[in-house]
Amino acid sequence: MVIDSGATAWVLASTALVMIMTPGVGLFYGGLVRKKNVINMFALSFLAFALVSIQWVIFGYSLAFGQDVGGFIGNLSNAGLSLIGMGPAVVAGTEYPIPGLLYVMFQLVFATVALAIVTSGLAERAKLSGFILLALLWTTLVYDPLAHWVWGGGWSAALGSIDFAGGTVVHISSGFAALAIALVIGKRAGFGEHSIEPGNIPMVLLGAALLWFGWFGFNSGSAIAANGLASSALLVTNTAAASGALVWMVVSWMHGGKPSSLGIVSGAIAGLVAITPAAGYVTPISSIIIGGVAGALCYTIMLFRIRKGLDESLDAWAVHGMGGLWGAIATGIFAYSAVGGKDGLIHGNVQQFIANCAGAFAAVIYAFVVTLILALIIHKTIGLRVSEDEEYVGLDLSQHGERV
Amino acid sequence: MKLIKAIIKPERFEKVKKSLEDNNIFGMTVTEVKGRGDQKGITLQYRGGTMVVDLIPKIEIDIVVTDSESDKVVNLICEAARTGKIGDGRIFVLPVERSIKVRTGEELI
Numbered sequence: 001m002v003i004d005s006g007a008t009a010w011v012l013a014s015t016a017l018v019m020i021m022t023p024g025v026g027l028f029y030g031g032l033v034r035k036k037n038v039i040n041m042f043a044l045s046f047l048a049f050a051l052v053s054i055q056w057v058i059f060g061y062s063l064a065f066g067q068d069v070g071g072f073i074g075n076l077s078n079a080g081l082s083l084i085g086m087g088p089a090v091v092a093g094t095e096y097p098i099p100g101l102l103y104v105m106f107q108l109v110f111a112t113v114a115l116a117i118v119t120s121g122l123a124e125r126a127k128l129s130g131f132i133l134l135a136l137l138w139t140t141l142v143y144d145p146l147a148h149w150v151w152g153g154g155w156s157a158a159l160g161s162i163d164f165a166g167g168t169v170v171h172i173s174s175g176f177a178a179l180a181i182a183l184v185i186g187k188r189a190g191f192g193e194h195s196i197e198p199g200n201i202p203m204v205l206l207g208a209a210l211l212w213f214g215w216f217g218f219n220s221g222s223a224i225a226a227n228g229l230a231s232s233a234l235l236v237t238n239t240a241a242a243s244g245a246l247v248w249m250v251v252s253w254m255h256g257g258k259p260s261s262l263g264i265v266s267g268a269i270a271g272l273v274a275i276t277p278a279a280g281y282v283t284p285i286s287s288i289i290i291g292g293v294a295g296a297l298c299y300t301i302m303l304f305r306i307r308k309g310l311d312e313s314l315d316a317w318a319v320h321g322m323g324g325l326w327g328a329i330a331t332g333i334f335a336y337s338a339v340g341g342k343d344g345l346i347h348g349n350v351q352q353f354i355a356n357c358a359g360a361f362a363a364v365i366y367a368f369v370v371t372l373i374l375a376l377i378i379h380k381t382i383g384l385r386v387s388e389d390e391e392y393v394g395l396d397l398s399q400h401g402e403r404v
Numbered sequence: 405m406k407l408i409k410a411i412i413k414p415e416r417f418e419k420v421k422k423s424l425e426d427n428n429i430f431g432m433t434v435t436e437v438k439g440r441g442d443q444k445g446i447t448l449q450y451r452g453g454t455m456v457v458d459l460i461p462k463i464e465i466d467i468v469v470t471d472s473e474s475d476k477v478v479n480l481i482c483e484a485a486r487t488g489k490i491g492d493g494r495i496f497v498l499p500v501e502r503s504i505k506v507r508t509g510e511e512l513i
Contacts, residue, residue: 036461190415193415194415194416194418194419195418387448389446389448390448392446393446393448393457393460397457398448398455398457401455
């Protein structure tokens, strides 16, 4: 077996593209919070990146991709990256050999961005020590098993559920985790009493640009090939994003609001989330529908969250959680064998639809429940939330001793 | 005429503005300021020691009103800005010597 240089080159480049998504989330979230918390919000994403970078190499990769234990998790056979080297290896479900270590690094940047998305649920009130503990436990006990279920030879893949680039693993898991955490730690002081407005919208737009850009690597790189499938994934990723952006804008505009820039980019992210599991399985026309439905759906869910007085502050649940759930179901509906070898509901394959729904709802329940338990334990012991005074002064000063 | 200079918590600004609007007080100049009062800022306690954030962000509202309106406006601001916690702010009332409209040169009384 020889390393395929084309596939290797593209996965190397894709890894760098996906890396920028974690600071992209930091910029996106940092701009959405008030001025006194910008540095903290941005820093949480860098912290997520650093924490998972170490955890992944020591045992995270092995839990996700090591030898299967009961379909649930990998064992520690690859802990410390033992048995993984520079030589060629073929990733399950793909055909071109790339260096084993490259796949480790490619998967590492997915795990980091998932954790960065979770920080939405802690926005403007996260206690740093509690967050670090929660982050390590979450990535180990929630992310790693989910990655194993889908990509590491776990039960979800065995059932036939398909997830091209991690709609279930990255987006459902992080979105529902953010919701669970927000429920445990409670609303920000003043939420619902006075308006809490974004501190820096241009920063949000820059973050969204980096996310859209990085997503090309996220989805297209997941082909683990430099071929037609990778190209198709790239194209549908873009059309879904565009469709989501336009639909969110139009729906919010007709709903009596203004066509806000935040609406446009939120819609783009919703479209990107929804196309993630479907990127290697659907046609461009289907991707326009998938992205558009995501734009309208996530907007509606966001309004529902606000109406219910839920302070899942930066809408990871509405956009990533619910957008990811829609994407997983949509993959079961729109998959077409001429693209990625699988047919979905509209091409007469009910089985695929059922398998995808099962995989997605299991991930929803697992991510929500386990995160809820982890957050409760940490919140009751060392605490996940800063004191009232620290929150009032702002986390930049109280947690980092810095200001913008 | 009086100049009312109110320094309040930023999160109460919208409520104060709404309350003034409802009572037909529209003109105002608003500045983001920082300051401290008797409390000398906020002291955060850590295991390793303390950290004092001595200047807290506030909103300053300047409003010029007739003498007869002055008490009413002060009361409106007090009611809307009060949270009952330390740091709710201060209101100063100053005499105004002259007030001139720039566009017309008209002297307002």
